[in-house]
Structure formats: C-alpha cells, structure tokens
Amino acid sequence: MARIELFTPKFKKGHWTVKKEKLYFEEDGSEEVHGPFERDFEAITKLLNGMYNLSELFLALEKKSIQFSFTRVLSFLEHLVNLGLIENGNEYLDYYAKLQSGAAEHSSSHQELTxxxxxxxxxxxxxxxxxxxxxxxxxxxxxxxxxxxxxxxxxxxxxxxxxxxxxxxxxxxxxxxxxxxxxxxxxxxxxxxxxxxxxxxxxxxxxxxxxxxxxxxxxxxxxxxxxxxxMDPSQAEEFAEIKSLRTRLIINQILNCSPLFKNVPSEILSRFLNKSGVLSHEASENVLLEGDFGDIFYVILDGHVEVKLKDHKISELKKGDFFGEMGILSGGQRSATVKTLSRCHLLIIRAEDLKELLSASFYLAFNLEEEAQRRILENTEQRHNLGVPLDDANTITDTSFSDYDFDDLDFSSISIADISGISDIED
Missing domain, CATH: 2.60.120.10 (Jelly Rolls)
Known part of the structure; x- marks a missing residue:
C-alpha cells in the first residue's frame, strides 16, 4: 500500500484562500471555486500556496505546529479526490478506506486505556x-x-x-x-x-x-x-544476546540525538538498524576515496574522520555525523576522500536499503536532504576559496552523546551477513 505523501494533488502554484467556506485560487484577477471547505481547514488550505504534493503539505503542518486531526485531514483529502484535484485519485480512494480504518483504530483516548x-x-x-x-x-x-x-x-x-x-x-x-x-x-x-x-x-x-x-x-x-x-551474570548463555541489546540501545541513542532522525518513527529507526552493519577502522585508514563510485552510507558511532578535497582538508566529522549520501542520492562518484583520524566504528547501510527507507519515511528523506544542503551551504565559501568542488560529506552538529567503549560491544545482531563490496580501503 502506498504512503499518503505519494499522492499528487493538481494544485496550481499561486495564492489560495478560504472565503465563505469555499477554497479560492486567485491569480490574474480570476477566481476558481474548489469547495465547499469547512472553516476549520482554513489554516491548512493557506498552506497550499506553492505546493505540489502532499508531503509538502504535511511538512508545513508539522513545521508550523498546526494542530489537526488525522481523520479530518483524510476527509479533506477525500474531498479533493472527488473534485478531481488529485491525479491518482482512484488509487487514493482505495487507500483512503484503509487509512480511515487505521486512524479509527488509534483514535481512542489514551486516558481510557486500562x-x-x-x-x-x-x-x-x-x-x-x-x-x-x-x-x-x-x-x-x-x-x-x-x-x-x-x-x-x-x-x-x-x-x-x-x-x-x-x-x-x-x-x-x-x-x-x-x-x-x-x-x-x-x-x-x-x-x-x-x-x-x-x-x-x-x-x-x-x-x-x-x-x-x-x-x-x-x-x-x-x-x-x-x-x-x-544481564544477570548467572545466565551466562544469555549474556551475548543482552550485550547485543545493550549495543542496540547505545546506537539507538546516538541516532535519536541526530537531527537526521528527527520526527522519524521508531519503526523506521528499528528497520534502519536491522538493515545496517558495523565497520571498524584503525587510525589513518581511508574510508572513501575521491573519484570512486560508492553505494554505502555511513554514520560515525565513535571516533573522528577528516574530509579532504584535492588534498585539502575541508572538515572533521565526529560521533553522530554522517557522510556518503551525496554519491548515493546522485548515483555519481565520490567527490571527497574521508580518512580516519582515530579508531572508528561506523554504522553502514547499503544504498538500496537506504533508498527503501527514504521512500518509507518522508521525514528521513527530508532530514537527509536538509542536513546535506545545510552543510554544503556552510562550506561553499571555504571550498570556493580552495578552488575545489562540492564535497560529499555533511556533518550533524549540536549533538550530545555519552562516551561508550565500542570495542566492548557486540555488533553481531545488527551485522549484514551478505554485504558485498564493503572492505577497508588500503592507503
């Protein structure tokens, strides 16, 4: 079943308003009535200005902290379907019944639970x-x-x-x-x-x-x-499994502290972990080489790396930072070399698995793009001064993680058994 964000409204790019319980599109002195719409939706319909898809609409609702009922938004979208304002409307109508059923299932007041x-x-x-x-x-x-x-x-x-x-x-x-x-x-x-x-x-x-x-x-x-x-020591046969639980808890904390996973549901975070593996690198080892083709995305669990372009050091990345997404998203070559400055543990996920998760979570996709663009903008002037191209590494800042000894952790339960083409790159 498709995700709600994938349905495409035929909204015109312009200025939408709500007047007398109807939705108007005002451009070039003309008015088009696409209603009726309840006054309660005025805050939502104002956000249609310049939007092309539902993911942008839901993001705007979240960014502006507008309170809305999921079931009422579904009704609002159903009305758009009936007006012919959603291109894949027939698919949506089939989807709507399932969404409405799911929303009703979760709409009971938490205060009523026993x-x-x-x-x-x-x-x-x-x-x-x-x-x-x-x-x-x-x-x-x-x-x-x-x-x-x-x-x-x-x-x-x-x-x-x-x-x-x-x-x-x-x-x-x-x-x-x-x-x-x-x-x-x-x-x-x-x-x-x-x-x-x-x-x-x-x-x-x-x-x-x-x-x-x-x-x-x-x-x-x-x-x-x-x-x-x-972790009762008397249960010796269980200890390895519980160490794996401990490892997952620690990695979960690192990812939850990252802006990359802001608003991302815990189910997606769990799937990310289940599809990930861990690589260990000693100091002074190359993780990525400029010009190579890459299909791996990296999150630093501990340690530090440096990013180099044309032999110029551009930045350092630390625990919680990520890199490698530009090559995956663009399908092109690595535009930077990433080298370890200390012993590092890196959480890795293959491009095909990352793309699957991006398609399943709008917020993960948005956060990845937003963080990448933020770092690109921050470093543009420095790269321009050096005469080197845009880099492939983006950092996440303002994180606070506890210090853990990752050498003591058991990564077996989150390893990818059949990763191919992933190995330490020799200097």
Missing part, C-alpha cells in the same frame, strides 16, 4: 516497533516482556527524577511525556516524548545519574525494564 488493554501480545507488538529486538528474534522479545513492568502515570507524575540512579530504561506505549532539566535553580523544558519510543537508556547502561527529569503530560502507559535483570 491495564487490561496491555496484554502480553500487545506489549510484544509495542516492543517490536522499537530498536530493542533484532528482526525475527523471538527469544530476546520474550525476555524483554518477562522482565518488564507496566507503569501507569497521571499528568504531573514524575517517572524519572533528575539525579536519580539509572537502573531502568523505558518504552512509552501511550500518552505523552515531558523532559525537563534543572539548570541554575530553574526547571527548564527540553522536549516531549511521544509513543512509541525508548528513553532513559543511557544511565541504565552506564550506571550514571539521570541528567534530566521525565514527567507525564497526559495519562501515559510505560514499560520499565531493568537492564541489569537481563
């Missing part, structure tokens, strides 16, 4: 939407359910206190949570958490104190899991 709702099978379904379980690994899934406890919190309740010992990591299954940090005697709002997501994993792994508070904004249901229960 403990009885969270059966073992439902809890498993929630966990499988996260990064916690390698694809098809029922043993790890069953162990997570075995050691999890269900927590119900009301608005204002504190789930995690800043400064407390990190013994558990959590999975938010329903509701909404707020993250706060006390700085200089003032309680500062940081962000909100929405289902389904993993949080609190860093202190649970490292044993360090919590650096933030997590409190309920709505009635919420959370799974709390003691990682040390899972």
């Amino acid at each position: 403990e009885a709702y969270f059966t073992k099978d439902r809890i498993k379904a929630f966990i499988q939407k996260t990064c916690l379980v390698p694809e098809g690994d029922s043993e790890v899934l069953n162990k997570l359910v075995k050691y999890a406890r269900l927590v119900h919190s009301q608005p204002g309740d504190t789930l995690i206190a800043q400064g407390s010992e990190g013994k558990e990591f959590c999975v938010l299954m329903s509701g909404k949570l707020g993250v706060y940090r006390e700085e200089y005697g003032q309680r500062k709002y940081i962000t909100e958490l929405n289902p389904v997501c993993v949080f609190g994993e860093s202190p649970a792994i490292s044993g360090k104190k919590r650096n933030a508070e997590v409190s309920s904004l709505h009635s919420s249901w959370v799974l709390a899991i003691r990682i040390r229960d899972l």
Whole structure:
C-alpha cells in the first residue's frame, strides 16, 4: 500500500484562500471555486500556496505546529479526490478506506486505556516497533516482556527524577511525556516524548545519574525494564544476546540525538538498524576515496574522520555525523576522500536499503536532504576559496552523546551477513 505523501494533488502554484467556506485560487484577477471547505481547514488550505504534493503539505503542518486531526485531514483529502484535484485519485480512494480504518483504530483516548488493554501480545507488538529486538528474534522479545513492568502515570507524575540512579530504561506505549532539566535553580523544558519510543537508556547502561527529569503530560502507559535483570551474570548463555541489546540501545541513542532522525518513527529507526552493519577502522585508514563510485552510507558511532578535497582538508566529522549520501542520492562518484583520524566504528547501510527507507519515511528523506544542503551551504565559501568542488560529506552538529567503549560491544545482531563490496580501503 502506498504512503499518503505519494499522492499528487493538481494544485496550481499561486495564492489560495478560504472565503465563505469555499477554497479560492486567485491569480490574474480570476477566481476558481474548489469547495465547499469547512472553516476549520482554513489554516491548512493557506498552506497550499506553492505546493505540489502532499508531503509538502504535511511538512508545513508539522513545521508550523498546526494542530489537526488525522481523520479530518483524510476527509479533506477525500474531498479533493472527488473534485478531481488529485491525479491518482482512484488509487487514493482505495487507500483512503484503509487509512480511515487505521486512524479509527488509534483514535481512542489514551486516558481510557486500562491495564487490561496491555496484554502480553500487545506489549510484544509495542516492543517490536522499537530498536530493542533484532528482526525475527523471538527469544530476546520474550525476555524483554518477562522482565518488564507496566507503569501507569497521571499528568504531573514524575517517572524519572533528575539525579536519580539509572537502573531502568523505558518504552512509552501511550500518552505523552515531558523532559525537563534543572539548570541554575530553574526547571527548564527540553522536549516531549511521544509513543512509541525508548528513553532513559543511557544511565541504565552506564550506571550514571539521570541528567534530566521525565514527567507525564497526559495519562501515559510505560514499560520499565531493568537492564541489569537481563544481564544477570548467572545466565551466562544469555549474556551475548543482552550485550547485543545493550549495543542496540547505545546506537539507538546516538541516532535519536541526530537531527537526521528527527520526527522519524521508531519503526523506521528499528528497520534502519536491522538493515545496517558495523565497520571498524584503525587510525589513518581511508574510508572513501575521491573519484570512486560508492553505494554505502555511513554514520560515525565513535571516533573522528577528516574530509579532504584535492588534498585539502575541508572538515572533521565526529560521533553522530554522517557522510556518503551525496554519491548515493546522485548515483555519481565520490567527490571527497574521508580518512580516519582515530579508531572508528561506523554504522553502514547499503544504498538500496537506504533508498527503501527514504521512500518509507518522508521525514528521513527530508532530514537527509536538509542536513546535506545545510552543510554544503556552510562550506561553499571555504571550498570556493580552495578552488575545489562540492564535497560529499555533511556533518550533524549540536549533538550530545555519552562516551561508550565500542570495542566492548557486540555488533553481531545488527551485522549484514551478505554485504558485498564493503572492505577497508588500503592507503
């Protein structure tokens, strides 16, 4: 089934307005009536100005923080179909019924949920939407359910206190949570958490104190899991699997801190991990060579690399930064050499798998393009002064990651068994 963003409206590029409950297109003194539309959609229809597809519309709604009901937007789009304003309208009408059914299934108030709702099978379904379980690994899934406890919190309740010992990591299954940090005697709002997501994993792994508070904004249901229960040394045969869980939690935190994965659903993040592998490089090794053709995308898990164009050092990339996307997106040659400055662990994913994920997640595609363009613009002047072409590497800045010893981590559960053509490049 196609994604909603793939349907193409026949909107004209110009100025749209809502007057007397009808949608107007005003250009060259003419008016075209495409209604009726309810007044509640005025904020949405104003965003049609200059838009060509639904992904742009939904992005605009998100960027402007406009509150909207998913089911009502579907009704709005159905009306566009009936007016002949969506090119693949017949396909959409078939799609609409399935979307409406799915929306109705998830429209029940979280406040109405009870403990009885969270059966073992439902809890498993929630966990499988996260990064916690390698694809098809029922043993790890069953162990997570075995050691999890269900927590119900009301608005204002504190789930995690800043400064407390990190013994558990959590999975938010329903509701909404707020993250706060006390700085200089003032309680500062940081962000909100929405289902389904993993949080609190860093202190649970490292044993360090919590650096933030997590409190309920709505009635919420959370799974709390003691990682040390899972890592009981007496269960020696399970230790390797739990190390894999620990590894996935750490990588999940790095990716979640990255703007590249902002607004990306946890299911997509989990699929990204399941399709990824890990490469280790010693210091002073070439990862990419300028002029080569490449089909691998890289995210730095730890270590530092330098980007060189025509033997000129352009930038350094660190933990959480990515590179290699320009060659994949353009299908062309690598326009930069990337060389390690220290021992590095790199999360890698093949072009075909990345493109599949980009087609499945509008936000991942948008974030990748936006971050690439941002870095290109930032470095244009420097490259121009050096007389070298645009580079193939883009950095993500303003990230905060805990320090982990990646040499101690087990990457087996996220390795790609059949990666071909991926190897260390000799200097």
